[in-house]
Amino acid sequence: MLEINPTKKIQRIDKDVTETEVEGSVVLLHIENGQYYNFNKTGSDLWNGLAQPLSMNELVKLIVDKYSITTDDCQKDILVWLNDAFEHKLIQFVD
Amino acid sequence: MIVDSIDALTLAEVNNVLPNQITIFGLTVQLMWQPIELKPQSEYECTPEHFYLNICDVAAYWVNPQLNQIIIERVDATINYTIVSTWLFGTVMAYLLQYHGYLVLHGSAVLISQQAVIFSGDSGAGKSTTAGALVKKGYPLLTDDVVVVKTLADGTMVLIPGPPKLKLWADALTLLEHDSNGLQPVVNKRDKYQFPTDNHEVKLYPIGRFYELNPDTIVKGISCDELFGIDKLHILIKNTYRYNMLKPLNQLSIHFKSCSKLSTQINVFQIRLLRDSQSMAKIIDLVENHTAKIN
Numbered sequence: 001m002l003e004i005n006p007t008k009k010i011q012r013i014d015k016d017v018t019e020t021e022v023e024g025s026v027v028l029l030h031i032e033n034g035q036y037y038n039f040n041k042t043g044s045d046l047w048n049g050l051a052q053p054l055s056m057n058e059l060v061k062l063i064v065d066k067y068s069i070t071t072d073d074c075q076k077d078i079l080v081w082l083n084d085a086f087e088h089k090l091i092q093f094v095d
Numbered sequence: 096m097i098v099d100s101i102d103a104l105t106l107a108e109v110n111n112v113l114p115n116q117i118t119i120f121g122l123t124v125q126l127m128w129q130p131i132e133l134k135p136q137s138e139y140e141c142t143p144e145h146f147y148l149n150i151c152d153v154a155a156y157w158v159n160p161q162l163n164q165i166i167i168e169r170v171d172a173t174i175n176y177t178i179v180s181t182w183l184f185g186t187v188m189a190y191l192l193q194y195h196g197y198l199v200l201h202g203s204a205v206l207i208s209q210q211a212v213i214f215s216g217d218s219g220a221g222k223s224t225t226a227g228a229l230v231k232k233g234y235p236l237l238t239d240d241v242v243v244v245k246t247l248a249d250g251t252m253v254l255i256p257g258p259p260k261l262k263l264w265a266d267a268l269t270l271l272e273h274d275s276n277g278l279q280p281v282v283n284k285r286d287k288y289q290f291p292t293d294n295h296e297v298k299l300y301p302i303g304r305f306y307e308l309n310p311d312t313i314v315k316g317i318s319c320d321e322l323f324g325i326d327k328l329h330i331l332i333k334n335t336y337r338y339n340m341l342k343p344l345n346q347l348s349i350h351f352k353s354c355s356k357l358s359t360q361i362n363v364f365q366i367r368l369l370r371d372s373q374s375m376a377k378i379i380d381l382v383e384n385h386t387a388k389i390n
Contacts, residue, residue, distance in 0.1 A: 018352065020351060022324055022327075031348060036329075036332070038325050
């Protein structure tokens with residue numbers, strides 16, 4: 001699992017990606033690798049949240065505020081999502 | 096000779112004429128029957144600037160998409176228009192249609208209650224046979240093998256009808272009680288014949304339903320599941336015609352968005368069926384029951 005600096009801003013790599021929404025969930029096509037990605041509700045919230053650069057802490061806050069849950073409840077899942085998204089080159093750190 | 100209607104197209108085939116221009120799936124295309132200069136080394140090339148396909152012992156096709164021009168170099172004069180049209184109306188037109196941003200799916204379609212109903216699936220799954228069985232019941236044929244979808248200005252997605260022909264295997268012909276005498280053979284497909292159907296629909300039709308056919312040895316008779324959400328999108332993408340041309344054409348993005356939009360406008364079903372003498376009757380029953388429920 002990648003160690004993610006929680007205060008460092010993260011951004012989407014939009015240029016290689018086409019997105020659409022199917023029944024409220026974000027579905028992405030990565031044009032370079034030809035893969036499709038389907039996000040669940042929270043994943044869609046995170047992707048949509050990253051319409052502007054946000055840090056991991058800010059993403060956690062976004063989910064906590066939206067669903068009225070505790071930080072502990074969602075932090076680990078968000079870390080997993082971020083790891084996957086980094087691995088599949090959907091997001092990157094802002095320089 | 097300019098052939099610009101479906102009637103004249105059929106006539107050209109019967110008379111073995113080589114047309115200079117055809118209008119097919121709404122696109123007017125120039126056909127040039129001459130040698131291709133500077134042929135590529137490979138049998139197939141697909142770029143945004145040109146398309147090349149060489150079918151051994153038949154013909155080579157070169158497409159200039161900016162001019163909607165296709166050069167066809169036949170191996171010799173025994174290769175008639177009917178044989179050439181097998182690939183011309185399939186892969187070659189699909190390139191042009193994808194180039195112009197149309198959504199091209201693999202399937203056959205008939206008209207039921209003023210809506211296009213599409214039958215899709217792998218080669219041999221029964222798309223043409225199912226369409227043929229429904230045509231026999233009186234439903235007009237809209238297209239066979241290549242389904243072309245266009246997005247109108249208001250966002251509605253409609254089907255553009257294709258040439259009024261069905262390609263059927265010899266055993267399917269027997270099932271539908273036609274014999275193959277007097278029908279033109281379609282080369283390179285074992286025992287598959289073309290027979291003209293009666294209608295020449297040139298209007299655009301809203302799309303109602305999409306059925307993916309899956310032959311199955313385990314299912315008892317027939318099973319049908321309606322799909323929702325992401326599964327619908329997946330099935331439409333999966334049944335794209337010549338999917339591998341989209342990336343070289345830089346049309347992956349448009350294709351993705353079109354499939355997504357289409358999935359919100361139609362009902363999508365996955366059918367599993369045992370291929371036996373009853374399977375056509377079962378599909379027809381199922382499709383007609385769905386029609387009754389919708390109306």
